[in-house]
Amino acid sequence: MNSYECGCDTIHDKQSHILEYHIKDILKEPDLHENQPWKQQEILETLCWITREASSTVLQDSIHLLLPPLLIVLDDYDPDYKKQGVVMVHDMILKLDASFVSSYGIDNLFLESLFKCLTYLSQERDIELLQATYPCILDLIAKVKKNRIQLYERVLTEGVLTGFSYAGQKIKFLPILIVPIGTLYQALGILGVxxxxxxxxxxxxxxxxxxxxxxxxxxxxxxxxxxxxxxxxxxxxxxxxxxxxxxxxxxxxxxxxxxxxxxxxxxxxxxxxxxxxxxxxxxxxxxxxxxxxxxxxxxxxxx
CATH class of the missing domain: 1.20.930 (Transcription Elongation Factor S-II; Chain A)
Structure with missing residues (x-):
C-alpha cells in the first residue's frame, strides 16, 4: 500500500488511515475493473491486505466493490490463485456478522466455489488449497441460517468421503481430510450414522x-x-x-x-x-x- 498516495493532511498511521478513509478510492480505480489485472502480484497483495487488515465495518461498507475481484480470484483455474482467493474469503468471513452474511447472500456467492475447491485432489499444489478451504467453508457454514445441516453433510460427502476415495492413498492428503471429521460429526449428530x-x-x-x-x-x-x-x-x-x-x-x-x-x-x-x-x-x-x-x-x- 506504500504506492497509494492521498492528499490528506497530517497522517500518523498511513495504513490505518487508508483502510478507514480510502478503500473505496482504491477499489474504484478504473484500471482495476477495466483490465481486471488480478494476477498482478501488486494487485493481489492489495486485495489480500484489505481483507486481512480492514475492520468489519469497512468490509461491510465496501462489500459491493470487494466481491467481484474476490470471486474472480477464487474461481481461477490455477490452485495457487484459488488458494489466495480462499484465504481472502476466510479473512472476510471471520470478521462479518452472521446476520450480514445471510442478508447479503455471501454464503450463496461463495459456497459453490468453495465446494469446487474440495475436489482438487490430484497434485501436490492442491494440498495447500485443501488446507485453506476446509476451515473456510466450515466457518462460512457456521454463519449460515438455512440448511446448515445439509451443508455440513455436503462437506462430508462431497469433500471428505470423496477425498478419501480419490486421494486416501496419498499420505500427504490424509491429515487434511481427517481434521474436519470431528467438527462435522458434532454438527451432524446421529445423522452421521x-x-x-x-x-x-x-x-x-x-x-x-x-x-x-x-x-x-x-x-x-x-x-x-x-x-x-x-x-x-x-x-x-x-x-x-x-x-x-x-x-x-x-x-x-x-x-x-x-x-x-x-x-x-x-x-x-x-x-x-x-x-x-x-x-x-x-x-x-x-x-x-x-x-x-x-x-x-x-x-x-x-x-
Whole structure:
C-alpha cells in the first residue's frame, strides 16, 4: 500500500488511515475493473491486505466493490490463485456478522466455489488449497441460517468421503481430510450414522497405518481424535463395527506401547474407553482373546 498516495493532511498511521478513509478510492480505480489485472502480484497483495487488515465495518461498507475481484480470484483455474482467493474469503468471513452474511447472500456467492475447491485432489499444489478451504467453508457454514445441516453433510460427502476415495492413498492428503471429521460429526449428530460404513474403515486403517513417512504420528493422533468423536456421536451403531475398531486399537496400542510413547498410549486408551462404553459388553470376547494372547501388553490398555 506504500504506492497509494492521498492528499490528506497530517497522517500518523498511513495504513490505518487508508483502510478507514480510502478503500473505496482504491477499489474504484478504473484500471482495476477495466483490465481486471488480478494476477498482478501488486494487485493481489492489495486485495489480500484489505481483507486481512480492514475492520468489519469497512468490509461491510465496501462489500459491493470487494466481491467481484474476490470471486474472480477464487474461481481461477490455477490452485495457487484459488488458494489466495480462499484465504481472502476466510479473512472476510471471520470478521462479518452472521446476520450480514445471510442478508447479503455471501454464503450463496461463495459456497459453490468453495465446494469446487474440495475436489482438487490430484497434485501436490492442491494440498495447500485443501488446507485453506476446509476451515473456510466450515466457518462460512457456521454463519449460515438455512440448511446448515445439509451443508455440513455436503462437506462430508462431497469433500471428505470423496477425498478419501480419490486421494486416501496419498499420505500427504490424509491429515487434511481427517481434521474436519470431528467438527462435522458434532454438527451432524446421529445423522452421521449413515456414513459409518464408508468412514469407519478409513479411520481405523489410518489409526494403525504403518509407514516411515514423517507425518505418520500426526495421522495417528488425528485419527484417534476423529474416531473418538464418531464413536461418541454414533454409539448405538458402533457394536456393528466392533471387530474392525478393536483390531485397529490393538495394533496401534502395540506399536506405541513398545515405543514407550506415553502420550500416544493415552490417546489410544481414550479411544478404547469410549469404544467400550458404546459396546456395552459386546466386545468382551475380543478383549478376552487379546488378554489371553498377551496379558502383559494389553492389561494396561483395558484396565
Amino acid at each position: 449413515q456414513y459409518l460404513k464408508a468412514l469407519v474403515p478409513v479411520l481405523t486403517d489410518a489409526l494403525c497405518m504403518v509407514s516411515s513417512h514423517p507425518k505418520l504420528k500426526q495421522i495417528h493422533v488425528l485419527a484417534a481424535h476423529a474416531l473418538r468423536v464418531v464413536i461418541k456421536t454414533c454409539w448405538p451403531r458402533i457394536p456393528y463395527y466392533k471387530g474392525r475398531i478393536m483390531a485397529s486399537i490393538a495394533k496401534s496400542w502395540t506399536f506405541y506401547y513398545e515405543q514407550k510413547d506415553q502420550a500416544m498410549c493415552d490417546d489410544i486408551k481414550q479411544v478404547y474407553q469410549v469404544f467400550e462404553a458404546a459396546c456395552q459388553g459386546q466386545h468382551k470376547l475380543d478383549q478376552e482373546a487379546l488378554l489371553s494372547f498377551n496379558p502383559t501388553l494389553f492389561q494396561p490398555l483395558f484396565f
